[in-house]
Amino acid sequence: MKLVLAPIAGFTNAAFRLMATHGGADLTYTEMVSAAGLAHGSSPTRHLMEVLPGEGPVACQLFGSKPDELAFSAREVAALGRFVEINLNAGCPVPRIVKEGSGSALVKNPQLVHDLLAAMVAEANGVPVTLKTRPGSRPDKVLMLELLDAAETAGAKGIAMHARFTSQNHGGEVHLDLLSELVQKAKIPVIGNGGVVDSETLRAMADTGVSAVMLGRGALPDPYIFAKLKGVEFEALSPERLFRKNLDALIALHGQIAERFPADRLPTLDFWTAGAVRTHLFRYFAGRPGAGEFRRRLMSLRTLDEIIAAIPSQR
Numbered sequence: 001m002k003l004v005l006a007p008i009a010g011f012t013n014a015a016f017r018l019m020a021t022h023g024g025a026d027l028t029y030t031e032m033v034s035a036a037g038l039a040h041g042s043s044p045t046r047h048l049m050e051v052l053p054g055e056g057p058v059a060c061q062l063f064g065s066k067p068d069e070l071a072f073s074a075r076e077v078a079a080l081g082r083f084v085e086i087n088l089n090a091g092c093p094v095p096r097i098v099k100e101g102s103g104s105a106l107v108k109n110p111q112l113v114h115d116l117l118a119a120m121v122a123e124a125n126g127v128p129v130t131l132k133t134r135p136g137s138r139p140d141k142v143l144m145l146e147l148l149d150a151a152e153t154a155g156a157k158g159i160a161m162h163a164r165f166t167s168q169n170h171g172g173e174v175h176l177d178l179l180s181e182l183v184q185k186a187k188i189p190v191i192g193n194g195g196v197v198d199s200e201t202l203r204a205m206a207d208t209g210v211s212a213v214m215l216g217r218g219a220l221p222d223p224y225i226f227a228k229l230k231g232v233e234f235e236a237l238s239p240e241r242l243f244r245k246n247l248d249a250l251i252a253l254h255g256q257i258a259e260r261f262p263a264d265r266l267p268t269l270d271f272w273t274a275g276a277v278r279t280h281l282f283r284y285f286a287g288r289p290g291a292g293e294f295r296r297r298l299m300s301l302r303t304l305d306e307i308i309a310a311i312p313s314q315r
């Protein structure tokens with residue numbers, strides 16, 4: 001079973017994706033990238049599309065609600081030549097995104113999903129275009145078959161379904177029965193997503209017949225979860241080494257963005273890494289004795305030197 005890393009805004013930057021590649025992910029996704037941002041020339045939006053040397057296959061995820069902006073963005077993503085797939089986000093429930101008609105607003109509008117995908121396919125220069133969506137906005141408003149039809153008739157090459165309704169946000173029951181139904185009806189590959197954290201939840205999702213399984217939050221504390229779930233050999237790294245490896249990748253990413261976008265005002269390396277450590281990297285120590293204490297210490301650190309000095313000995 002192919003296992004892929006989900007797009008997670010604020011987390012699946014190139015540094016973390018590199019970790020997931022080392023950890024056995026077959027495919028990873030960028031954080032969601034604003035089509036309006038690209039179409040209006042936003043440079044920080046383009047920082048999200050950086051890829052680090054050593055990364056495996058990466059898909060670029062776009063969000064938006066205007067066919068012309070998605071067409072422009074698909075053309076730009078394809079021209080970069082770094083991405084194996086261009087994905088449309090039709091599932092994000094964040095109010096700011098929904099208000100502009102993007103993300104999960106699209107779950108209610110299969111016709112617009114069709115038009116956005118068709119616009120992307122026309123400009124993607126052969127790079128496969130896919131959809132990531134949900135079964136519907138709420139249990140009494142299931143529209144997944146209409147969304148599937150929109151994807152297939154627009155020429156999309158796959159559909160990833162987070163098997164929870166928009167009304168559930170990111171929690172609660174994962175509707176595997178709906179995923180099975182989607183698989184039975186689909187002519188394009190279906191990727192299943194939602195709540196996979198161990199071999200039991202993976203098996204339940206694989207039993208729906210999906211072509212691949214997408215993991216989100218299950219991978220954040222342990223990018224090696226992909227290899228573990230596949231039962232393949234991997235070099236187990238201690239939390240200290242995982243932390244250091246991710247930190248080094250972040251430093252490389254910061255340098256790469258600074259080099260590629262010399263006119264942009266970037267956060268300092270200290271600010272950038274301290275932020276990432278506070279929001280993300282402490283997770284590698286979750287469940288370890290003293291994890292809470294270490295997290296509290298990390299929260300107070302402001303510079304890269306302080307962070308490096310604070311990492312427990314790296315075995």
Ligand SMILES: Cc1cc2nc3c(=O)[nH]c(=O)nc-3n(C[C@H](O)[C@H](O)[C@H](O)COP(=O)(O)O)c2cc1C
Nearest residue numbers: 006007008009031032089162194195196215216217
């Ligand atoms: C903090 C956070 C950020 C997310 N960002 C995105 C995103 O940028 N694009 C997207 O399609 N889904 C996003 N998602 C949804 C995940 O990709 C995934 O569908 C969801 O977490 C369910 O999978 P899981 O149960 O394995 O975590 C996000 C989820 C979380 C919790």
